[in-house]
Every structure is written in structure tokens, then in C-alpha cells.
Amino acid sequence: MKAFRKIGLAAVTATAVAAPVAAETELTMYYPIAVGGALTQVVDGIVADFEAANPDIKVNAIYSGNYDDTRVRALSALASGEPAQLAVMFSIDAYDLIEQDLVVAFDDIKGVDAGWLDSFYPALMANGNIEGKTWGIPFQRSTIVAYYNKDMFKAAGLDPNSPPTTWDEMISMGKALTKDGAYGLMIPSTGYPYWMFQALAIQNGKEVMSNDGLTTYFDDPTVIETLEFWKSLSQEHGIMPTGTVEWGTLRQAFLEGQTAMMWHSTGNLTAVKNNASFDFGVAELPANVRKGSPTGGGNFYVFKDTSPEEQAAALKLIEFMTSPEQAAAWSIGTGYMGVSPAAYETDALKTYTQEFPPALVARNQLENAVAEFSTFETARVREGLNNAIQAALTNTKSAADALAEAQASAVRLLRDYQ
Amino acid sequence: MKLFSKNIEAIGAIILAIVWVSPLLFAFWAAFHSTSDAVNFNISSPWTLSNFQTAWVGAPWLQYFSNTFLLVTVILIGQFFVTTLAGFAFAQIQFPGRDFVFILVLMQLFILPEVLIVENYVMVSRLGLFDTILGVGMPYMASAFGIFLMRQAFKGIPKELHEAARVEGCTWLGILWRVYVPLARPTYIAYALVSVSTHWNNFLWPLIVTNSPETRPLTVGLSIFGAPENGVDISVISAATMMSVAPLLIAFLVFQKQFVQAFLRTGIK
Amino acid sequence: MSDIVANERRRQALYGWIMLSPAAILLTTFAFYPSLATFWTSLFSRETRRRPSEFKGIGNYTDLFADPTFLKVVTNNLIYAFSTIPISIIIALAMALWANSKIPARGFIRTAYFTPTVLPMIAAANLWLFFYTPGFGVLDQIGGFFGIPSINWLGQPQTALWSVIIVTIWKEAGFFMIFYLAALQTIPEDLKEAADIEGCSRWTYTRRVIIPLLMPTTLFIMVNALINSVKLIDHLFILTKGGPNDASKLVLYYIWEMAFAFFDAPHAAALTILVLAVLGVVAGIKFTILDKRTHYQ
Numbered sequence: 001m002k003a004f005r006k007i008g009l010a011a012v013t014a015t016a017v018a019a020p021v022a023a024e025t026e027l028t029m030y031y032p033i034a035v036g037g038a039l040t041q042v043v044d045g046i047v048a049d050f051e052a053a054n055p056d057i058k059v060n061a062i063y064s065g066n067y068d069d070t071r072v073r074a075l076s077a078l079a080s081g082e083p084a085q086l087a088v089m090f091s092i093d094a095y096d097l098i099e100q101d102l103v104v105a106f107d108d109i110k111g112v113d114a115g116w117l118d119s120f121y122p123a124l125m126a127n128g129n130i131e132g133k134t135w136g137i138p139f140q141r142s143t144i145v146a147y148y149n150k151d152m153f154k155a156a157g158l159d160p161n162s163p164p165t166t167w168d169e170m171i172s173m174g175k176a177l178t179k180d181g182a183y184g185l186m187i188p189s190t191g192y193p194y195w196m197f198q199a200l201a202i203q204n205g206k207e208v209m210s211n212d213g214l215t216t217y218f219d220d221p222t223v224i225e226t227l228e229f230w231k232s233l234s235q236e237h238g239i240m241p242t243g244t245v246e247w248g249t250l251r252q253a254f255l256e257g258q259t260a261m262m263w264h265s266t267g268n269l270t271a272v273k274n275n276a277s278f279d280f281g282v283a284e285l286p287a288n289v290r291k292g293s294p295t296g297g298g299n300f301y302v303f304k305d306t307s308p309e310e311q312a313a314a315l316k317l318i319e320f321m322t323s324p325e326q327a328a329a330w331s332i333g334t335g336y337m338g339v340s341p342a343a344y345e346t347d348a349l350k351t352y353t354q355e356f357p358p359a360l361v362a363r364n365q366l367e368n369a370v371a372e373f374s375t376f377e378t379a380r381v382r383e384g385l386n387n388a389i390q391a392a393l394t395n396t397k398s399a400a401d402a403l404a405e406a407q408a409s410a411v412r413l414l415r416d417y418q
Numbered sequence: 419m420k421l422f423s424k425n426i427e428a429i430g431a432i433i434l435a436i437v438w439v440s441p442l443l444f445a446f447w448a449a450f451h452s453t454s455d456a457v458n459f460n461i462s463s464p465w466t467l468s469n470f471q472t473a474w475v476g477a478p479w480l481q482y483f484s485n486t487f488l489l490v491t492v493i494l495i496g497q498f499f500v501t502t503l504a505g506f507a508f509a510q511i512q513f514p515g516r517d518f519v520f521i522l523v524l525m526q527l528f529i530l531p532e533v534l535i536v537e538n539y540v541m542v543s544r545l546g547l548f549d550t551i552l553g554v555g556m557p558y559m560a561s562a563f564g565i566f567l568m569r570q571a572f573k574g575i576p577k578e579l580h581e582a583a584r585v586e587g588c589t590w591l592g593i594l595w596r597v598y599v600p601l602a603r604p605t606y607i608a609y610a611l612v613s614v615s616t617h618w619n620n621f622l623w624p625l626i627v628t629n630s631p632e633t634r635p636l637t638v639g640l641s642i643f644g645a646p647e648n649g650v651d652i653s654v655i656s657a658a659t660m661m662s663v664a665p666l667l668i669a670f671l672v673f674q675k676q677f678v679q680a681f682l683r684t685g686i687k
Numbered sequence: 688m689s690d691i692v693a694n695e696r697r698r699q700a701l702y703g704w705i706m707l708s709p710a711a712i713l714l715t716t717f718a719f720y721p722s723l724a725t726f727w728t729s730l731f732s733r734e735t736r737r738r739p740s741e742f743k744g745i746g747n748y749t750d751l752f753a754d755p756t757f758l759k760v761v762t763n764n765l766i767y768a769f770s771t772i773p774i775s776i777i778i779a780l781a782m783a784l785w786a787n788s789k790i791p792a793r794g795f796i797r798t799a800y801f802t803p804t805v806l807p808m809i810a811a812a813n814l815w816l817f818f819y820t821p822g823f824g825v826l827d828q829i830g831g832f833f834g835i836p837s838i839n840w841l842g843q844p845q846t847a848l849w850s851v852i853i854v855t856i857w858k859e860a861g862f863f864m865i866f867y868l869a870a871l872q873t874i875p876e877d878l879k880e881a882a883d884i885e886g887c888s889r890w891t892y893t894r895r896v897i898i899p900l901l902m903p904t905t906l907f908i909m910v911n912a913l914i915n916s917v918k919l920i921d922h923l924f925i926l927t928k929g930g931p932n933d934a935s936k937l938v939l940y941y942i943w944e945m946a947f948a949f950f951d952a953p954h955a956a957a958l959t960i961l962v963l964a965v966l967g968v969v970a971g972i973k974f975t976i977l978d979k980r981t982h983y984q
Contacts, residue, residue, distance in 0.1 A: 041475070062630050065642035072947045073629050079542030082629070099735050100950065145812050190842060190930060241821070243844035244931050251821050252652065256457060258822050277454070394843050401867040416738070423889075424790075431785040432792060434778075438857070441814035443803060444825055457823040504710035512696070522719075523710070524974070529718045530965040532918045532939060536946045536955055537721035537728070560713035585909035619807035620922040622943070631724060637807045641924055642840050644813055649820035652817055659813045663806050670805045673714075674798060681862075682869040 020054040025313040028060045030077070030087040030311070032070040050320045057313045067298060078102060078303060080281055084246040085306045086314045088298040092382075093372035095136050095213045099376060103301045105133035114321065119227060120340045122365075126371035128299055130213070132235035136299030137318055142266045143362045143369055145306045146286070150279040152177060152260040163261070163283035165227070167203070170261075170286045174239030174386050178259035184239035186259040187230065191247025193389040194373050194382050195294055196263060199285055201226045202292035213375040214418050218407035219400075227392050227399035234387050234393070243394050265296055266362035269335030273356070282358035284365045291368040295334060298400060328352075337362045359389065374416045375410070384409045449657040456653045469657035473643070476654070478631050479661055482639040489551050489624075489635055490617045494610055501609075503562075505568025506594050507613035510580065526562035533623050537676055539626050549629040558617065564609055567684060571605040572598050605682065611680035636662045716922060722963060726857070729956035740953075747957040757958070759933045760941045763848055768916040771855045776908055778860040780901070783867030784893070797868075801861040808858060812925035815854045819926070841927050844934035850934050854922050859915065863908045870904040903976060910973050937961055 012279045033040055040063045067090045074087040089097075117125075119217055128136030156176045164170040167276035174184030187196050201208050206222040211213065217223055234240040243321045255275055263285065265314050272280065285293050300318045302311060320326060322347045327343035329410040332338060332352050338344050344353070344363065353359045375381050388402035397405075448456035449470065457461035473479075506511075508520055538557055539548075547553030575598055579634055583593045593604045599606075621637040628634045634642075640662045670677050711762065728746050734740040751757045786797040791898035818825045819840040827837045840850045882892040898905075920940045923929055930938030930946070936944075938958065951965060 040477075050507075056759075064629070065643075069642060070922070076539070076626065076947070077549070077629050077948075080548035082548055085678075096950065117875075234550065241837075245838040246821060246842050249652075252453065252457065253822055256823055275453075361721065376762070380951075386930075387932040390844075394931060394933065396844055427785065427788075428790040431782075434782070434785075435792075435796040437862070439799045439802060440825075441811070441818060441857070442806075444817055445814045450794050451983065459828065485860055500709045500713060503706040507703045507706035511699055511703040511706065513700035516703065518709075519707065521712065521974075522802050525967075525970060526714055528914070528970040529722055529963065529965075530914065531717060532916050533942075533959055533962055533966070534721040534725060534938075535943065536716070536952055537724045538717055538726070538957065541716060541721055552980070554712055556713065557717035560710045561715070565710060590706075597974055619805075621807060621809050621924075622918075626943075626947070628785065637809045637906075637921075640807070640813070641809050641921075644925060645810075656815055659810045661859075663810045667802070671798070672800070678865060678868075679795070681865040682872075 010209060012360060020385070024058050026058045026060070026083075026311050027086065027164070027310065027313055027317060028062065028077075028082075028084045028316075029317070030062050030064045030070050030074040030084060032065060032067050033063055044331075046321060046326060046329075049281060052318060053320070054313075054316060057316065059317060065101065074303075080198060083305075086300060086302045086318065087309045088139050088300055089184055090299060091136055091138070091141070091295070091299045092372050092378055093129055094128055094203040094299075094301075095339075095374055095376045096378055097301060098130060098135060102129070103135055103169075103305055104304050104306075104311065105135050106137060106315075107133045107301070109302065109315050110308055111312050111315060119342060120322075121337075121366055123366045123369040123371075124295055124337075124339055126211070127295065127374055134344060136301055137301050137322060139298055139318075139322060140334065140336040141297035141299075141339055142296055142336050143268045143295055143365045144196065144263050144285060145269075145293075145358075145361050145365065146261055146263055146283045147257075147268075147272060148261045148281050148415050149254070149257065150281050151183070152257065152278075156260070159344040160281065163281060165283075165288045166286050169340070171233070174233070174387060176262070178239045183241055183259045185242055185261045185263075186231065186250055186253065187233070187263045188244045188247040188250045189230075189244040189393050192296075192383045195242075195296060196372070197227070197230065197385070197389050197418070198373050199292065200230055201408075202294070202368075203285065203288045203290065204229070205289035207370060209373055209375055211371060213378075214414055216375060216381065216407060216410040216414070217386075218388065218403045218410060224400050224403050227389065227403060231392055231395075231399060232388075235395075244390055265338050267334060269358060269362075270333065271335070273335075273358075282361045284361055289367075292366050292390060293369055295369050296364075296370045296372055331359070335359070337366075353358065375414060379411045381410045381413055427601055433578060438552050445659055448653050448662045450544055451653060452480065453651055453653040456606060456656070469653045470649075470661065472643065472654050473658040473661060476658070477639055477643045479636075479639070479658075481631055481638045482634055482662070483665065485633055486549065486618055486635040486637075490556055490614045492551055493555040493558050493617050496555060497561050497564050497609075498606065500560050500601065501564035501568045502594070504565045506572055506598060508565065508569045509572035510598075511590070523562050523565055526560070531557040535626060537625075542627055548627060549633050554624050554633070554635070555617075557623070563615075564613070569584055571602040573595040575601050607676075608680040608683040611677055612684050615666065615677075714921045725959050725963075726938055728953055729960050731953055732949055733953050742955070747953050750954060751957055751961070756936070756941065758934055758936050760936050762808060763934070763936060764938045766848060767852060767855075768913060770849075770852050771859065772909060772912040775856045775860040775863055775912060776905060777855065778910070779788075779863035779983050780867055780898075780905075782860060782864040783871055786864065787868060800864055801890070803858045803860075804865075806858070807839075808921035811854060811858050811914060812922035814849075815857075816925060819850055833925040834902075842931055842936075844931055847927050847931060847935040851922060851926060854920065854926070855916075859912065859921075863912070866908055870901050874900055892944045904946075910969070913969060914966070917966065954982060 009141070017120055031043065034044070034378060043061055043063070048060045051057065064070040064138065068159065068382060070087060071089050071093055074084055074089065077084045106117060117134055124138040124141050125134065128134055144164060147165050153160040156179070158176060159171055163175050172183065175293050176183035187228045189196065196390040198208055204222055206217065206220055206226070208217055208223055234242045250262055250264060251268050251271060253259055255272070255276070255277070275385045301315045322339055323338060323350070324342040327340060328346040328349040331338045331343065331349060339348055343349055373382060373385070388406040391397040391400040391402040449462055450467070452466055453466070503531065504523070508516065526644050534537045542548055542556070547551070556631060579597050580593060581584045583597050588596065588607070621636060621641065626636050640658060643658050730742060730744060730748070732743045782800045783878050784880045786793060786800065790796070804941065821827055821837050821839040821842065831837065838846065848884065878896060884895060917939060920937050923935065923937060923940045927935045929940055942955045942958050942962070944952045945958070
């Protein structure tokens with residue numbers, strides 16, 4: 001009996017002591033790892049550090065595949081009533097997410113600091129700025145860069161430290177490099193053809209969409225000329241394979257020496273660096289009328305169906321994960337860009353970029369970067385553009401016809417939003 | 419001449435067999451060699467386990483494996499329960515509307531859960547079963563194929579046994595449990611093997627319904643692993659593929675006869 | 688007396704319905720109700736923030752028929768079905784005849800033919816990706832050995848669908864072989880002996896005796912294969928995602944894409960109803976015409 005009272009007393013005391021501790025906020029975050037595999041552990045490490053510094057917040061970081069998979073996952077979860085507070089999704093999903101009333105603007109979250117919103121590279125904020133507010137915070141961002149095989153350059157009698165800076169140079173060097181069964185250049189046209197096409201279009205002086213998500217310019221003469229140029233690289237100049245070039249195996253093809261130059265995301269940088277058996281370089285994309293590349297990659301979004309406490313906690317997590325130190329570590333580990341100028345001022349990134357200058361190319365290109373292709377109904381409009389590109393490259397349709405069709409369907413899809 | 423044509427046939431059959439296993443053989447080979455060696459078919463290049471290491475840490479395969487195991491078990495138990503009761507009802511109990519309902523059941527053979535994917539997804543969410551193993555398994559438990567099979571099996575059991583148990587005073591359920599179920603054991607085993615292999619390999623519905631590694635089965639895990647944004651690494655993907663097909667493949671190779679018999683049995687109508 | 692009988696009948700009916708209830712509930716929840724709900728959804732427009740859903744009648748259906756992707760997808764699926772079904776049946780029949788005959792290494796052959804069946808389609812797609820990769824993929828390397836230039840199997844519209852078809856045939860033929868094997872083993876040996884006595888050649892025997900006797904199995908397999916040609920699209924996720932330019936997109940994949948990538952549930956529902964209608968017609972044919980030949984107890 002006495003023991004019972006003792007235990008009872010202990011239990012009451014324990015509860016009394018425990019009571020003042022605040023209830024934990026639990027966050028579920030979906031994220032894509034765009035380079036495959038082992039980096040989920042890096043994310044788990046970052047999350048653990050955050051939880052240690054913030055004992056009242058618990059984070060479930062769920063790896064959900066590539067960007068498309070992550071979008072489907074996160075939205076499935078929301079539609080089925082499961083809680084998810086934030087996710088890293090394509091920067092270009094912003095219009096659709098807003099249209100479906102799924103996300104909150106960062107300006108509307110309590111405790112957000114306007115200065116913090118300004119601390120990121122403006123070019124990276126472009127896709128997230130809609131209707132005057134900020135809807136996405138950059139996390140793993142990229143531009144397209146040109147990787148080139150210095151050994152193959154030397155073998156062709158070209159200066160390995162002077163990659164092409166104009167379209168004409170690209171063609172003439174490409175021709176010199178196309179020999180012995182290898183090609184001079186490969187630009188992927190599966191996976192994300194619209195992304196590569198945007199780069200070419202901006203280099204030719206024309207954006208393919210307006211920045212309010214309502215208009216596309218697919219059938220503009222400059223744009224048609226751009227697609228014909230892309231086509232000519234294989235059909236006329238012979239420096240690229242005919243048909244489509246596969247996105248998924250392009251990196252391997254480059255590593256196997258099947259092409260001397262490749263256009264790909266800077267997110268491939270670490271993988272190429274670790275696996276190349278030859279001397280390689282990374283350059284900004286060549287110019288025609290001007291230099292340029294679209295940005296790419298994923299932003300943080302906070303979902304609307306969240307309580308103010310959850311939003312504040314999510315904000316803290318995002319601030320942590322995009323802080324200069326974390327951004328630097330992420331950039332070194334993946335090849336994606338540091339998302340703020342401050343990230344490049346950290347010792348870690350300073351040392352790394354000194355030893356490995358190619359890591360700066362994507363950042364330098366930000367000066368000439370444009371927002372990635374994004375409109376309302378973005379998936380369907382984008383699909384139309386992708387199909388047009390593939391149709392032209394496989395010679396199923398002429399560039400003009402294919403783009404005219406894509407423009408017609410884009411106009412039809414966007415009509416209701418204007 | 420007859421011998422010649424016989425030999426030609428034998429050779430043809432063997433060549434076809436080799437062609438048929440070649441994708442598996444190549445993947446097996448690629449899994450154990452570095453990507454560059456694999457792709458260039460350097461026959462004498464060294465064997466390596468590094469792809470398996472990379473693949474292993476790249477995703478929680480053990481979790482996926484246990485999820486899949488749990489999933490096929492839950493589905494099988496559910497199927498046994500539902501199809502036994504329904505099959506018995508159709509086989510041995512007379513009640514009005516029986517034939518009409520049986521036709522409705524047969525219709526389910528064509529109303530595939532995969533085709534109704536959007537509405538079923540809504541339904542599962544409404545039941546609160548989204549992202550649970552039960553949610554993945556439930557649409558498959560009332561298997562029209564299984565009901566049909568059990569009905570056939572139960573119909574084949576001699577009426578005398580049924581009557582004998584009746585006389586002893588058993589209830590319907592008692593008769594079912596003591597007479598029919600034990601005698602239909604071969605059918606149960608056959609059906610189990612078919613069901614397990616089917617649901618072990620199912621992809622589209624689990625893709626939609628599972629959202630986290632705690633419920634994700636091997637097929638979905640493999641597809642996520644194999645479709646990263648920036649490019650595929652053939653050797654690592656081959657290693658991951660080998661790891662995920664190994665359990666069922668080894669089980670098949672060891673229990674070949676039973677597997678084939680099972681499919682044979684369910685095929686004979 | 689009749690009271691007792693009536694009571695007994697009522698009790699039986701009760702028992703019957705109780706035993707059926709789990710199946711009935713599940714089938715209603717996951718088959719019948721969703722079919723009706725899908726039909727209902729297909730009659731409304733898509734709901735977004737700016738425009739709530741409104742009744743559209745057959746508007747979604749007319750949209751589909753005006754959609755060039757829809758026509759392409761249906762054409763693709765028809766080509767897909769009408770090539771995978773006959774080709775895999777013929778190969779399956781050959782496999783079964785061989786696996787059933789007295790040739791050496793019969794066990795190995797049967798195992799080899801059946802192995803693809805125990806693999807998930809996702810894994811099969813991964814394996815074939817290795818084959819189809821342009822340049823350093825297996826097929827191109829073998830072709831290069833013979834001087835054939837590299838072909839972008841999955842990357843050009845002319846070959847993308849056929850590449851997908853080959854993977855399906857590879858996966859399915861072994862499965863169908865089993866059904867033929869089962870049927871072959873029920874054919875009595877004396878038939879063969881009788882044919883031998885009559886001086887029949889093996890080929891004639893096969894053509895005139897075996898194939899007709901296997902007709903019920905062939906029909907069974909055809910229905911199975913038809914259903915699979917609608918529902919088996921896993922490999923698209925790995926190989927082509929429907930491209931290039933929708934050249935290899937199949938109906939179920941388009942349904943998934945509309946629902947989960949484009950957030951367009953109503954159009955996905957309309958297409959689903961069309962698919963169900965076609966499957967229903969096939970079911971009707973099977974249960975009336977075909978079943979006159981095969982006798983169910």
C-alpha cells in the first residue's frame with residue numbers, strides 16, 4: 001500500500017514536471033533528390049541538425065522520387081487528407097499550385113523577414129514571384145551548362161581551354177570533333193526538351209512565354225528559327241545524332257566519350273567529376289544574339305492547409321536549409337548552385353570553388369539567366385511544346401507546323417485564364 | 419529427314435530459350451561490373467560488389483521487402499476469407515438471385531481496379547486507408563477469379579460428405595470448415611502461388627496509394643530508384659533490379675514444379 | 688410440411704447472403720460504386736480556384752474526341768493489342784509444344800521461357816532499358832558488330848511503340864505457355880499414335896488435331912491478353928513515358944497522366960468510362976458467343 005502511494009506520487013510529479021513542455025509541432029516534408037540515391041542520408045543529417053537546434057519541431061522528411069513523382073505524392077497526400085506542410089517541388093509548378101489554391105505566399109507567413117526574401121539571387125526568385133508575392137524559396141537550383149571533353153578537344157587540334165562562345169564556333173568546333181564514331185555535341189531532347197529549347201531561344205533573343213503565365217510565343221518567327229537551328233545541328237551539320245537524344249543516358253554517353261560536348265544541368269557536376277576518366281571542362285552556354293540559359297530545379301513551397309504554428313515551424317526549417325552554410329554544403333555535395341550570394345562567401349564554398357572552378361559556371365550564368373518555362377496549366381502547355389520539339393527533331397513535322405500546333409493548343413488552354 | 423527436322427527444332431527451341439533469358443543475364447552481368455566495364459562488355463574485367471553497395475544505401479530495400487511481404491500476406495488472407503465464403507455460397511447454397519449475382523461477380527473480371535484508379539483512390543482516401551498496406555490490398559480481396567475458382571473446387575466435392583457432416587449436426591459454417599476447405603487444399607495452394615506472384619509484382623495501384631517508405635512495396639521503390647532526375651546509372655540500376663527480383667526468382671527456381679503446377683491448375687477450367 | 692420447407696429455404700437464403708456479404712461489400716466499394724462515381728465525375732467540368740465545377744453533360748467526351756492525343760493513344764493501344772496478342776500466342780504455342788516434346792534440355796527451356804513471368808514489369812523494363820540504350824546498349828552493340836548503325840529504339844516515333852511491344856511479348860509469352868502446356872497434357876497419347884499409323888506428318892498432325900483441340904485455351908488466353916493490353920502499362924514509366932511525342936502512349940497511361948499530372952479528373956473519368964464500355968463489350972462477347980464453345984459447369 002505504501003509502495004503504491006509512492007508510485008502514485010511519482011507519477012503525479014512526473015506529469016506535473018512534463019506538463020509545461022510545449023506540444024511538439026510536427027512537419028511532413030516531401031522532397032525529390034534529383035541525383036538519385038545516397039543523398040537521402042545527407043538530407044536526414046541536415047534534418048537531424050535542425051531538430052537538435054529546435055527541440056520543439058519534429059520533421060518527417062520523405063524522399064518521393066523525381067520532381068514529377070514528388071508533385072504527385074505531395075498532392076495525393078493533400079487530396080487524401082494526410083498532412084503535409086511543405087515540399088520541394090519544381091519551381092515551375094507555382095502557377096498550378098496557386099490555381100489549385102494549395103500553397104501560401106511567403107509574404108503572408110507570420111514572422112517572415114523581407115530582408116531574408118531579398119537575400120537570394122533574383123534570377124532564382126523569378127519563377128516564384130507571381131501576382132506580386134513570393135511563393136517559392138530556392139533550394140536546389142541549376143542552370144544548363146556545357147560540359148566538354150578536353151582530351152577530345154586536344155585530339156581534334158582545338159584549344160582545350162577555349163570552348164565555343166558563339167553558335168558559329170559551336171558548329172565549326174563540333175564539326176572538327178565529330179569523328180571516329182563520336183559526335184561533337186549532344187543536346188538532350190527527351191526528359192525536359194523544353195528546357196534546352198528555352199536556352200536556345202533566349203540565346204537567339206526571344207523568350208518563349210510571358211512572365212505572367214498567360215501567353216506563349218511558340219509560333220514567333222525567331223522561335224521557329226531556333227527550332228530549325230536545333231534540327232540543323234543533326235540534319236545539316238551532322239554534329240549531333242538524328243532523332244531524339246536521351247536525357248537519362250546522356251551523362252553516361254559523355255563519360256563513355258560518345259560526345260565531345262554535352263548540354264546538361266549543373267546538377268550533374270559532382271557525378272561527372274567523380275566518374276570522368278578524362279580531363280573535362282564546364283563552360284557557359286554559347287551566345288547567338290545574347291548569352292542565356294533558363295534556371296531549373298526545385299523550390300520550397302508551404303502548403304495552405306497548415307496551422308500558423310506549422311507555418312512558422314516550416315519557415316524556420318526552410319530558413320535553416322537555405323542558410324549560407326547549408327546551401328554551401330548542398331552545392332558541394334550535388335553540383336546545384338548555392339542559392340544566395342552569401343553561400344558563395346562561406347569558407348567551404350570559397351575553398352571548393354578555388355579548387356574546382358567549374359562549380360562557379362552556373363552561378364556566373366545567372367547574370368544572363370531567365371525564368372524556367374511556366375504558365376497556367378503548365379503541364380499540358382509544356383507537353384505541347386515538348387511534342388513539337390520532338391516532332392521537329394524526328395522529322396515527323398516541320399518546325400513551323402509543329403510549333404503552330406503547340407501554340408494553338410496553348411492558346412486554347414490559356415484562354416480561360418486571361 | 420525426320421531426325422534433321424527434329425534437331426533443327428531442338429536447336430530453335432534452345433536458341434529461343436537463350437534469347438529469352440538474355441536480358442536477365444545481361445543485367446546480372448552489369449550488376450557485378452562497373453558501369454564502364456558493363457557497357458563496353460569487357461569480358462575479363464573484375465567483378466565488383468560496389469554497385470550493390472551503392473544501390474543498397476540508396477533506398478530502404480529491407481523496408482520495401484517487408485512491406486511487399488506484408489502486402490501479399492494481407493491480400494492472401496483477405497482473399498481466402500472472402501472467396502471461400504462466396505465460393506461456397508455460390509456452389510452449395512440455393513438462394514434467390516444467385517445466378518444474377520454470380521454474373522455481377524464475373525463482371526468484376528473486367529472492371530479492373532487499375533482502370534478505376536482515380537475513383538478507387540478517392541474511395542481509399544475517404545476510408546482513411548490512404549498510404550496504408552490495407553488500403554493497397556483491399557480492392558483485390560474480392561477477387562472474381564478467386565471466387566470462381568473456389569466455386570469450381572467446392573462443386574467438385576462429393577455430396578455424400580456434405581450430407582454426412584449435416585447428419586452429424588454441423589452448421590453451414592461447420593461443414594464448410596471441416597469438409598470443404600480441407601478437401602480444396604490443392605486449389606488453395608495453387609491460388610496462393612498465383613496471387614502472391616501477381617501482387618508481389620503489382621505496380622500502378624501501389625504507386626498511387628502509397629506515399630512513404632513505410633508502405634512502399636518493392637516495385638514502386640524500384641521505379642523511384644530507377645528514375646532520378648539527372649540520369650541513370652545502368653549498373654547500379656541493374657544491381658537494384660537484381661536485388662528486388664531475387665526473392666521471387668529464387669523461390670521460383672527452387673519451387674519450380676510447384677509454381678508451374680499452380681499456374682497449370684488454375685488454368686485448367 | 689410446406690412451412691418447414693419454406694423456413695428452410697429462407698434460412699438457406701439468409702446463410703447465402705451472409706456468406707456473400709464480404710465479397711458483395713468489397714465489390715460494391717471498389718468496383719461498382721467507383722464505376723458509377725466515375726461516370727458522374729465525367730459529366731462535370733474541372734474544379735479550380737477560379738471556376739467551381741459545373742455540369743457539362745457529354746462535353747468532356749466531345750473534348751476527348753477532338754483531342755489529337757486521344758486519337759493517337761487509342762490508335763497506339765489498338766496496334767499494341769493487335770500485335771502483342773497474336774504474336775505472344777503463337778510464340779506461347781511454339782514454346783508449349785517444344786516444352787512438351789522430347790527435346791533435350793527440356794527443363795531448362797521451360798524455366799527460361801517462364802522466368803520473365805515472375806519478374807515485375809518494372810524490373811523487366813529496367814532490364815530492357817539496358818538493351819535499348821542507343822550507342823552502348825546491347826542491341827546497338829550487337830548491331831554494331833554486324834555493321835548496322837546505332838538506332839535510337841526508344842527515342843524515335845517509328846520504333847518506340849514496337850520496342851514497348853517487344854517487352855510485353857517477352858513478359859507474357861511464358862505465362863500463356865503454361866496454359867497451353869496444361870491443355871496439351873490433357874490430350875491423350877493415342878491420338879498421336881493413331882495419326883502416326885495413318886501416316887500423318889507431324890506438321891499436319893499439329894495443324895489439324897492439336898490446334899483445334901487447343902481452341903478453348905486459345906480463346907481463354909486471348910481474353911486474358913486483351914485485358915492485360917489495357918492494364919499493363921508499368922513499363923511505360925521506365926522506358927518512354929509515352930513519348931516521343933505520344934508515339935508510345937497507351938490509354939491507361941493517358942488516364943493516369945490526365946488525373947495525376949494534369950489534375951484533370953473529369954477528362955480522365957470520361958476516358959475511363961470509354962475503356963469500361965469497350966471492356967464490357969468484350970465481356971459480353973466472351974460470355975455469350977465464346978462460352979457456347981467452352982462448357983462451364
